[in-house]
Amino acid sequence: MKLMLCALLLSSFTTTMFAETSTDEAAIRAIRVDSNHAIQQGNIDAFAASLTADFVMVRGSSAFASRDAYIEAFAQDFKNPSAIRYERVTDKVELSQAAPLAAEHGHWIGRRPGGNEAYGGTYLAMWRHTDSGWKIRSELFVVLTCADAEACSAYRASAPQK
Secondary structure, eight states: OHHHHHHHHHHHHHHHHHHHHHHHHHHHHHHHHHHHHHHHHTOHHHHHTTEEEEEEEEETTSOEEEHHHHHHHHHHHHHOTTSOEEEEEEEEEEEOSSSSEEEEEEEEEEEOTTSOEEEEEEEEEEEEEETTEEEEEEEEEEEEEEOOHHHHHHHHHHSOOO
């Protein structure tokens, strides 16, 4: 009887823990979808809502951006109808057991208006659970593919020269 009770309690604990994990992962994935939608719609307020106050971004060209600089770069792109639009596609979410953090692994695609791919790659985002829910604390983007010569040339030109 004790063994059955222990098994039942363990099963209940595991189910509860999995449910919380699934809920947190679903929340992160939904926020990413909302952020992508904000980019497609050019909605800077909705885009910025997913970022923590101390957000930072790093990309493969060694560019580093604070939250304000990142938001301003997107705001400028939103004003330009021929600017490349970005989509981040979540491949995996891992929740920390040590802190209110999560790691999102995925791939990203930059597309020209009309849908042609310019370039793409992989990314890692660190999420922090805050009083107002999950927020992106940092993102690291690495360019791995290049399908548009003009876009790739501009990207290479933005990288520091050796």
